[in-house]
Amino acid sequence: MNDLDARIAARPADFRVLTGDRPTGRLHLGHYFGTLANRVRLQRAGVELFVLVADYQVLTDRDVADRLEENVLGLVADHLAVGIDPATATIFTHSAVPALNQLMLPFLSLVTDGELRRNPTVKDEIQASRQTSVSGLMLTYPVHQAADILFCKANLVPVGRDQLPHLEITRTVARRFNERYAPVFPVPEALLSQAPSLLGTDGRKMSKSRGNAIELAATEDETARIITRAKTDADREIVYDPENRPEVSNLVLLAALCQERDPHAVAADIGSGGAAALKKTVIESVNEFLRPVRARRATYAADPEELHRILTEGNAYANTVAAQTLDEVRTAMGMPY
Template sequence: MNTTPRSAGADVPSSDSAADELGTSAAQARSAVLEELILKDPGKFRVLTGDRPTGRLHLGHYFGTLHNRVRLQDLGVEMFVIIADYQVLTDRDVADNLTGHVEELVLDYLAIGVDPARSTIFTHSAVPALNQLLLPFLSLVSVAELNRNPTVKDEIAHSRQSSVSGLMFTYPAHQAADILFCKANLVPVGQDQLPHLELTRTIARRFNDRYGNGADVFPQPDALLSNAPLLLGTDGTKMSKSRGNAITLAADADETARLIKGAKTDSERHITYDPATRPEVSSLLLLAALCQNRTPQQVADDIGSAGAAALKRTVTESVNEYLGPIRARRTQYAQDRAYLRETLREGNERARAVADSTLAGVRAAMNSDY
């Protein structure tokens, strides 16, 4: 395994300028260029992506990120998929059943088509060298930089905890270690994750400046923004595992039908796609359209004046048909827990080898190789 992929920046206009930090528009423009480069030479890219094991993944995750991971894998991009079990230790309810949550994630990954032969699935806790990078990385950022990270602020606001642990406070630096341990040069993210990635780029740049002696020890990874759709939960708010408003990939056909039947709509009988004024109806149309590989407008035209009941029936049929093969694979994998553990064991071994090599290079650069 090549642990030092070439930087994507060799063929892409430099992103070190201030313009790269101006916001989403710059990231979107750069992502369009990166997509073209991926098609031309997928082997030059290494991706780090993953999830925290807080419960089963749902349709929002699937159409938001999971589907894209499989797409990149199938194009030939090298994938590292982290299960960030250390980052849920701040949640006692989750931490008390960590093994179960980790296995649920592995099941979801395998069911959607993540291939352990082409994508390395691993856990935080099994890769000591990755976590050891956190210490030098923390020395390169200030408390103020950690404190003003908007993603961390959001995590703290939704943690429902009376105090904030040091672990939660260091999330941005820990995520930098996740990305840089394997020298990933591409990270698929949503717009809300751009500040996290920018801090990772800052850490990589500062480490290179301080310890690189003119060479780049770490790449400065690029953000790959997708045009992932925003699916609302069945209650009309953001789809979330914790809110109980999500259709999980593991849900059976009957549960899916029940959840969609109770989904919030509105009083207007004629079905139209209008996200601004009819967000709940439009989200259901979008979900059906994604499953049918059509546009929401086309689905709306088919339903017309048949009303919300017809809309929900269409969505239910579309989702159940789409998820059928995924659910079948998930059921099959769930019957072989030994295979799940073997998948993690092999992924952890590969990740440890990469992390050990990276840490050795870091020690040499810092003159602490003794």
């Protein structure tokens, strides 16, 4: 256990976490093992959790936000299904919290155009969007994320290593505001994900947009079809060797995560059974693991009024927190009128 984990375990009430997702489709197993399970763990440990449904950020790389309400409610249902408790977690949307978004104005004055353009995550997103030019919202995405984190004075942000440059912008904004005006904001720490990265069934990064992911809401038959099409190799002996046999090892890892076992042990059980035996094991493991999650999600999805109620309550609390922070910011900047 590192120092940060030890501090969280010893004094969970000292920490407030901001995390979230863009509502661009249903969440999948990569999300679960990458972030969702950790969110549940932190909440159960006693850490205060804010879960952002980043509906405004859907507009960063597309002109139209299709089926947005459906995707927002689906995202809420996914979180509830994996164990996020809305009685203590605050689940809210960008568009319902005006004071959060208003923080972008003073925050933008604290960073330079060059700092934004050099941000490697922004550069990667721009390249992935395959657009000849990008919107101002895309370019200023890290500052919007700073507003997401700092509006509630979150001091802990779970991230993967690829998201560290975004968080560093937030840390920079917090420090510069505190130095220029008054000490209003904590400088948030990164809680690095220790979760192994899951590839999609085509050997590339698991992604909603690539159609290579196993959604939490997928049926057992859909899951079987997706896994049956997954890339493997010609060697019948199944081993866990991510460097030399990435596709096979990814499937082994997926089964191991679902079984809560060591991937080398799972591979040894399959042995010389080849790709067919491997895929059979993965299908059974995933479907067994997701069965209760799917049942809970179906119950939540069947009650959109309850999902709206949870969002309404979360939005109300987020607005209270954001308004208080904005008042502090305006006072610190000499604008208390």
